[in-house]
Amino acid sequence: MTTSDQLSPGSREWLLAFADDEHMIGSRHAAWIGLGPFLEEDLAFCSIAQDELGHAIRLYEFITDEVDRFALLREPAEYRSAWLTELPCDHWDQALTRHWLYDQAEQLRWGALSRSSDDGLQALVARAEREEAFHRQHAELFLSRIAAGGEEGRARIRSALEFLLPYAVAIWEPVAGESEALSDGLITTGSDSLAQQWEDSIKTSLEGWDLSTSWPQPISGQDNRHARTPEFPALLASLQEVITIDSAAIW
Amino acid sequence: MTLPSIDAVLATVDDPEYPGLSIVDLGLVESFDVADGHVTVGLIPTFSGCPALQMIADDVVSAFESRSDVTGCTVEWLAGPVWGTDRLSGQGRARLASDYxxxxxxxxxxxxxxxxxxxxxxxxxxxxxxxxxxxxxxxxxxxxxxxxx
Structure with a gap:
């Protein structure tokens, strides 16, 4: 397994961005426990959250030996999460739409790692892809049914898409040193190509659901994932609640 | 401690979600070895986000460390292979159906x-x-x- 001192800065940055995305989206999904529109949906969002947090842990392990402290106790500027994953999305239509947009992208990111020069990463990809199939099925089952339903649901999804798409497109902003991650063989596909595949698949689904929308420019200001959303400090503070009371607590 | 007896000890460790069903029957045990009395066990999780992983690892360690012929025990969660329901033993399947x-x-x-x-x-x-x-x-x-x- 790769250890942090063997990773080039570019490869580290690529893994860090992915790990932080998984951490933040997992944390945001987990907030639906007890608040989902019905019991099974509470459980579904939280099951998905558990997987994403599990993926974050496994990815952090390639970067650090102290996963908990690294995951929770960095300065905000040291995180590399995409803004899409940091947003609260405290309406279920938004949370569901983000879950779909994100997991379509996540599938492609695992794919980019699937022929990685690192055996440990390849093994992780095999596990993650099995889990992600359930996530995509969940998102698509709901979106396709809402799309085929009444005008209120369709309007909500359309408005969630309009709000979220500029953030989702920005997930593909290449991390600093992506070319190094490619030349290391850590990944075998660059963000340009992944972004195109993602856009094609999103557009095809939206067309099928008669929810096509004008394609936006990425939200500006993410600064290669160095800048945080205004909502991030509160999210990080809530994640730190346990470790600041008991630094030996297990995450 | 012999390898068959390690297998037997592992068969006494139950999954926390299914008392009565061992981690062997559930297909979590991938490898084990012993050297100079120190037992090493390689496990694979059902799902990456399973919150019981630490509990399972702790249970394995205590099952071995209570024995006089063992000097220590290390549990490692392996990246591969990927767990699937095909890893469940026949006994595991029967118990899941009858008890759960x-x-x-x-x-x-x-x-x-x-x-x-x-x-x-x-x-x-x-x-x-x-x-x-x-x-x-x-x-x-x-x-x-x-x-x-």
Missing amino acids: TVVLRRKDGTLRCPVCGSDTVTDQSMAGPTRCRSIAWCNECRNPVEVMR
Whole structure:
């Protein structure tokens, strides 16, 4: 397994961005426990959250030996999460739409790692892809049914898409040193190509659901994932609640 | 300590979600070895986000460390292979069905009710009480059924 001192800065940055995305989206999904529109949906969002947090842990392990402290106790500027994953999305239509947009992208990111020069990463990809199939099925089952339903649901999804798409497109902003991650063989596909595949698949689904929308420019200001959303400090503070009371607590 | 006796000790460690069902029957044990009295066990998780992983590792360590012929025990969660329901033993499957009304999907995707044996079981929700179980319903005896996935 790769250890942090063997990773080039570019490869580290690529893994860090992915790990932080998984951490933040997992944390945001987990907030639906007890608040989902019905019991099974509470459980579904939280099951998905558990997987994403599990993926974050496994990815952090390639970067650090102290996963908990690294995951929770960095300065905000040291995180590399995409803004899409940091947003609260405290309406279920938004949370569901983000879950779909994100997991379509996540599938492609695992794919980019699937022929990685690192055996440990390849093994992780095999596990993650099995889990992600359930996530995509969940998102698509709901979106396709809402799309085929009444005008209120369709309007909500359309408005969630309009709000979220500029953030989702920005997930593909290449991390600093992506070319190094490619030349290391850590990944075998660059963000340009992944972004195109993602856009094609999103557009095809939206067309099928008669929810096509004008394609936006990425939200500006993410600064290669160095800048945080205004909502991030509160999210990080809530994640730190346990470790600041008991630094030996297990995450 | 011999390798067969390590296997026997592991068979006494139950999954925390299924008392009576061992981690061996559940297919979590991938490898084990012993050197100079120190036992090393390689496990694989059902799902990456399973919250019981630390508990399982702790239970394995205490099962070995209580023995006089063992100097220590290390548990490692392995990146591969990927766990699947095909790793469950026959005994594990039988116990899941009889004690927990949990079944495995057949190759053709259908389900058999563990209570009445009917084939009229339909999926209800992909998310069940744990990460590795979904919920179905028997239309014949009207019992909820859990599906290991």
